[in-house]
Amino acid sequence: MIAAGSTPLYRSGEGCGACYEVKCTTNGACSGQPVTIVITDQSPGGLFPGEVAHFDMSGTALGAMAKPGMADKLRAGGVLRIQYRRVDQGANPFYxxxxxxxxxxxxxxxxxxxxxxxxxxxxxxxxxxxxxxxxxxxxxxxxxxxxxxxxxxxxxxxxxxxxxxxxxxxxxxxxxxxxx
Incomplete structure (x- = not known):
C-alpha cells in the first residue's frame, strides 16, 4: 500500500521506498491492527503546522486499518492520529x-x-x-x-x-x- 510522506519522511527522495508500519486507534472505525505502507512521493508541505511527520495514505491503505465493514467510515474520517514506525530501509520484496x-x-x-x-x-x-x-x-x-x-x-x-x-x-x- 502506498502513501506520500511529509518532508522529514520523504527527505528529498531519499525516503522513497521506505516502509512504515502504521495503525490508527483514535477513531471508532480503527481496527488497531497495523498495516505496512511504502512512501512513494512527497506530500504537500505546511498542511499541519507543528506536526513533524504526516502521511497522505491511499484509500486502500486507510481502508486496511478499519474494522470489518467500516472502511468507508474510516476513509471519510479526515485527519487521523496514527502510530507509526519504520520497518525497513528502502527496497523490499514488494518495492x-x-x-x-x-x-x-x-x-x-x-x-x-x-x-x-x-x-x-x-x-x-x-x-x-x-x-x-x-x-x-x-x-x-x-x-x-x-x-x-x-x-x-x-x-x-x-x-x-x-x-x-x-x-x-x-x-x-x-x-x-x-x-x-
Missing amino acids: FDVLVEFEDDDGDLSAVELMEAGSRAWTPMAHNWGATWRLNNGRRLNAPFGLRLTSDSGRVLVVNNAIPAGWKPGRTYRSLVNYP
Whole structure:
C-alpha cells in the first residue's frame, strides 16, 4: 500500500521506498491492527503546522486499518492520529528501487525496465528523480532481475541478471556491461 510522506519522511527522495508500519486507534472505525505502507512521493508541505511527520495514505491503505465493514467510515474520517514506525530501509520484496550510475556518456535514461525471474516480459519502471527508478506493482517481486535501459538517444542496453536472487536493499551490484 502506498502513501506520500511529509518532508522529514520523504527527505528529498531519499525516503522513497521506505516502509512504515502504521495503525490508527483514535477513531471508532480503527481496527488497531497495523498495516505496512511504502512512501512513494512527497506530500504537500505546511498542511499541519507543528506536526513533524504526516502521511497522505491511499484509500486502500486507510481502508486496511478499519474494522470489518467500516472502511468507508474510516476513509471519510479526515485527519487521523496514527502510530507509526519504520520497518525497513528502502527496497523490499514488494518495492524495488534502483539507482543507475555510469551510463558512459550516452545522455540521460528515458526508460528503465525490469524482468523478473521466470518472466519473458519487461515491466516498465517509474522514474523517481535523478537516476533512480522504481517498481511498485503491488505484488511480490521475484529475483534475479534483468534491467533494460534506454537512453535519450534511443540506444538500448540489456543487462541480464543485473541483480542476483539473494539481493539486499542498500547494496551495490556492479555490471561490466555498457553501451557499445
